[in-house]
Amino acid sequence: DIQMTQSPSSLSASVGDRVTITCRASQSISTYLNWYQQKPGKAPDLLIYGASSLQSGVPSRFSGSGSGTDFTLTISSLQPEDFATYYCQQSYSTPRTFGQGTKVEVK
Amino acid sequence: QVQLVESGGGLVKPGGSLRLSCAASGFTFGDYFMTWIRQAPGKGLEWISYISSSGSSVFYAKSVKGRFTISRDNSKNLLFLQMNSLRADDTAVYFCARDSGWNDYWGQGTLVTVSS
Numbered sequence: 001d002i003q004m005t006q007s008p009s010s011l012s013a014s015v016g017d018r019v020t021i022t023c024r025a026s027q028s029i030s031t032y033l034n035w036y037q038q039k040p041g042k043a044p045d046l047l048i049y050g051a052s053s054l055q056s057g058v059p060s061r062f063s064g065s066g067s068g069t070d071f072t073l074t075i076s077s078l079q080p081e082d083f084a085t086y087y088c089q090q091s092y093s094t095p096r097t098f099g100q101g102t103k104v105e106v107k
Numbered sequence: 108q109v110q111l112v113e114s115g116g117g118l119v120k121p122g123g124s125l126r127l128s129c130a131a132s133g134f135t136f137g138d139y140f141m142t143w144i145r146q147a148p149g150k151g152l153e154w155i156s157y158i159s160s161s162g163s164s165v166f167y168a169k170s171v172k173g174r175f176t177i178s179r180d181n182s183k184n185l186l187f188l189q190m191n192s193l194r195a196d197d198t199a200v201y202f203c204a205r206d207s208g209w210n211d212y213w214g215q216g217t218l219v220t221v222s223s
Contacts, residue, residue, distance in 0.1 A: 001169075032208075034209040034210070036152075036210075038152075042215075043202055043213035043214065043215055043216055044152065044202075044210075044213060045213075046209060046210060046211050049207075049208070049209040049211075050208075050209075055211065087151065087152055089152075089154070089209070089210075091208055091209055094157070094166045095154050095155075095166070095168045095169075096142075096154045096157075097154060098151060098152040098153070098154060099151075100151050101151045101152075
């Protein structure tokens with residue numbers, strides 16, 4: 001199985017900050033990488049698919065990049081509604097494993 | 108609009124069984140792979156199973172293989188997860204999700220608690 005490792009596991013940030021979360025795959029997954037946002041008690045929402053494609057309706061302050069084994073989710077200017085947990089997921093092979101999550105908290 | 112609604116969760120004793128359902132609407136159900144993903148309390152997301160659009164191909168994570176069975180009824184727009192030999196570590200919220208190569212729509216989840 002492909003292992004997905006996110007860093008950091010948590011971070012503290014302020015509104016307006018630029019936030020970067022990284023995800024590393026244990027083997028090359030091309031650009032088969034997705035990002036999700038989850039708020040407490042809710043189902044995850046898809047943010048980015050195919051490493052860099054923005055899901056419809058997702059604000060443009062979210063962006064994704066990377067290929068192979070190293071990927072990045074960037075929030076260009078953190079908004080109050082962005083405090084949440086973020087997960088990466090590889091869809092290169094089954095099982096479609098998730099990273100352990102990155103919790104973005106208020107500084 | 109796309110809607111996925113899970114049902115069938117509840118409290119079950121270790122070794123017991125439960126069948127989850129996911130009712131789909133707002134899209135052509137038979138055109139899509141479907142997935143079950145779970146989340147233990149306070150933990151991350153765990154992808155556990157998917158089924159092809161026709162139902163002819165299925166895949167399971169090692170943690171549930173041999174105990175869980177995924178199936179679908181395209182005539183009724185329903186996805187199922189039959190869970191047998193349940194263990195305490197199966198306690199989780201279970202989500203169904205549409206698979207477009209990524210999980211673009213999710214249900215609200217149904218809680219399964221395995222406890223004596």
